[in-house]
Amino acid sequence: MRVLHFYRTFYPASYGGIEQVIYQICHGCEPRGIFAEVLTLGSRERVGDTVFDTIPVHYAKTQFRIGGAEISASAIGRFRDLAAKADLLHYHFPWPMADVAHLLASAGKPSVLTYHSDIVRQIRLYRIYRPLMNVFLGRIDRIVATSPNYLQTSPVLAQYRDKTSVIPIGLDEANYPGPDAARLAYWRARLPAPFFLFVGMLRYYKGLHILLDALKGSAANVVIVGAGPIEHALKDHARREGLGNVTFLGAIPDEDKVALLTLCYGVVFPSHLRAEAFGVSLLEGAMFGKPMISSEIGTGTSHVNVGGVTGLVVPPGDSAALRAALARLLDEPQLARQMGRNARARYLELFRAEQMCASYAELYRGVLR
Numbered sequence: 001m002r003v004l005h006f007y008r009t010f011y012p013a014s015y016g017g018i019e020q021v022i023y024q025i026c027h028g029c030e031p032r033g034i035f036a037e038v039l040t041l042g043s044r045e046r047v048g049d050t051v052f053d054t055i056p057v058h059y060a061k062t063q064f065r066i067g068g069a070e071i072s073a074s075a076i077g078r079f080r081d082l083a084a085k086a087d088l089l090h091y092h093f094p095w096p097m098a099d100v101a102h103l104l105a106s107a108g109k110p111s112v113l114t115y116h117s118d119i120v121r122q123i124r125l126y127r128i129y130r131p132l133m134n135v136f137l138g139r140i141d142r143i144v145a146t147s148p149n150y151l152q153t154s155p156v157l158a159q160y161r162d163k164t165s166v167i168p169i170g171l172d173e174a175n176y177p178g179p180d181a182a183r184l185a186y187w188r189a190r191l192p193a194p195f196f197l198f199v200g201m202l203r204y205y206k207g208l209h210i211l212l213d214a215l216k217g218s219a220a221n222v223v224i225v226g227a228g229p230i231e232h233a234l235k236d237h238a239r240r241e242g243l244g245n246v247t248f249l250g251a252i253p254d255e256d257k258v259a260l261l262t263l264c265y266g267v268v269f270p271s272h273l274r275a276e277a278f279g280v281s282l283l284e285g286a287m288f289g290k291p292m293i294s295s296e297i298g299t300g301t302s303h304v305n306v307g308g309v310t311g312l313v314v315p316p317g318d319s320a321a322l323r324a325a326l327a328r329l330l331d332e333p334q335l336a337r338q339m340g341r342n343a344r345a346r347y348l349e350l351f352r353a354e355q356m357c358a359s360y361a362e363l364y365r366g367v368l369r
Helices: 015-032 074-085 096-105 123-139 148-153 157-163 181-190 207-214 231-241 252-265 280-287 321-331 335-348 352-368
Strands: 002-006 034-040 048-052 055-061 064-065 069-071 087-094 111-115 142-145 164-166 196-199 222-225 246-250 266-269 292-295 312-313
Touching: 002 015, 002 074, 015 034, 015 069, 015 087, 015 280, 015 352, 034 074, 055 064, 055 074, 069 096, 074 096, 087 096, 087 352, 096 123, 111 352, 123 157, 123 246, 142 148, 142 157, 142 352, 148 157, 148 164, 157 164, 196 252, 196 280, 207 231, 207 321, 222 252, 266 280, 266 321, 280 292, 280 335, 292 321, 312 335, 321 335, 335 352
Parallel strands: 002 034, 002 087, 034 055, 087 111, 111 142, 142 164, 196 222, 196 266, 222 246, 266 292, 292 312
Antiparallel strands: 048 055, 064 069
């Protein structure tokens, strides 16, 4: 079976949660006789074909953006050619470019769509886009929600429950090799202990401004790993408040991220908007057996982090509650350790890549029957 994934970004040009999910599905389905390719958009320098870790990747040039969504007329032709060779098309929502490509150039091929999040910010553009979206989603054969929480709370998915399945995102521990002793010693010497860790793209919906407010007057230390469009604004915020208990590391190599996940006391994930549909880095914390702090936003974050079991869950946008949660885990190390053990057990039960890929393989074959 040949599957074509179509999404606006992919490795190595961009490293984010959706890109990681596509990568895991491509790799994990290959032993099951499912061979995947990815069509994505890129700059002039990336136009053409390449291979990323055995996955064929095809780039079409980004020509302009509307409301933050990359658009490429030339991608339609590339999509038509690649779709003709595929047995099944796999889209990743939201991205209006995929809607257009499917309606113009899919040639009626069977289709699956992973619904990563509602559209929560571009409200005016969404009103214009919604009729196209409804036609697109109506023609997709099967839709996948990444958590039961999101399926229950999304007004869009409510219209398509009869053809929507839940397949939680899974991670493969083999992609996280243990750090060497020198790497661990380097970070132990550089960072305060204990520290909470945030890993992710620095975007508006991540709630990091709320986390910085929570650190005022707090004894907690936080290390922030990642880059993104609000990085400078966050650093300015920390400087204005005189926060000496936050460290920005920017984007770092995976081996360093693994070292920090190994060393951290817990993982903090303050996303406050539904654009955060799951939280892959939150799941990484669970895989490493760390207690977690997140916000209740009716999405997959609360499927990963069960309040009072694997960590603490606070109201979104509430810096005082977030400050109290950080303090509680610091003040109760035995509770923090037990929550970390529970998080690890929940990862093993529900969130391994093996389980995710087996579910997708079964879904693909069901669509093709």
